[in-house]
Amino acid sequence: xxxxxxxxxxxxxxxxxxxxxxxxxxxxxxxxxxxxxxxxxxxxxxxxxxxxxxxxxxxxxxxxxxxxxxxxxxxxxxxxxxxxxxxxxxxxxxxxxxxxxxxxxxxxxxxxxxxxxxxxxxxxxxxxxxxxxxxxxxxxxxxxxxxxxxxxxxxxxxxxxxxx
Numbered sequence: 001x002x003x004x005x006x007x008x009x010x011x012x013x014x015x016x017x018x019x020x021x022x023x024x025x026x027x028x029x030x031x032x033x034x035x036x037x038x039x040x041x042x043x044x045x046x047x048x049x050x051x052x053x054x055x056x057x058x059x060x061x062x063x064x065x066x067x068x069x070x071x072x073x074x075x076x077x078x079x080x081x082x083x084x085x086x087x088x089x090x091x092x093x094x095x096x097x098x099x100x101x102x103x104x105x106x107x108x109x110x111x112x113x114x115x116x117x118x119x120x121x122x123x124x125x126x127x128x129x130x131x132x133x134x135x136x137x138x139x140x141x142x143x144x145x146x147x148x149x150x151x152x153x154x155x156x157x158x159x160x161x162x163x164x
Contacts, residue, residue: 003084003144005136007129009075015065017130020120022060024113024160032056074098082131084144089121091129111156112148119148 007013022029036056040049069076078095091102110122119131133141149157 001086001147003137003140003147005082005084005131005144007080007082007131007135009078009080011069011076013130013132014069014072014075016118017120017128018065018068019061020113020115020118021128022064024120029060080129082129084147086147106151109152111158112152114145114157114159119145121148 033053036049036053039052040046074095074097078093080094081092083090083092088103088105091100091104093100093102104123108124110124112122113120117133119133121129121131123129131144136144
């Protein structure tokens with residue numbers, strides 16, 4: 001059994017990867033928001049709190065994604081062809097700067113997040129692979145999801161409701 005799909009990286013996709021990764025790591029956001037609340041209690045000014053809170057969210061959700069895109073601009077226009085097999089995934093990456101072929105066993109991944117439009121696969125070494133569901137070869141998306149659920153049981157496969 002083989003299931004094939006392709007992802008072409010764009011600025012929009014890179015920004016969504018950054019935002020998704022941030023929202024999946026909600027502990028960071030919660031800690032910062034608690035610190036902002038403590039600042040409010042110490043400062044006593046609700047206007048100051050609202051200003052800092054708004055500025056923080058603007059920077060996190062609008063400025064940092066643009067910085068992330070600039071840092072990863074070599075990926076824009078790049079393409080990853082995925083071939084999902086029974087025990088591994090084969091990645092063939094091509095950009096104007098590099099190309100490579102890599103086969104990774106499922107045990108090397110930390111887990112999978114599913115949204116309405118995408119699948120985000122986290123590798124242990126920090127890489128995030130993004131699959132756009134509409135790009136999965138015809139009538140194979142459900143089969144791919146079932147394969148990934150079987151390879152990542154329990155909490156390693158998470159379906160999330162938010163979409164970026």
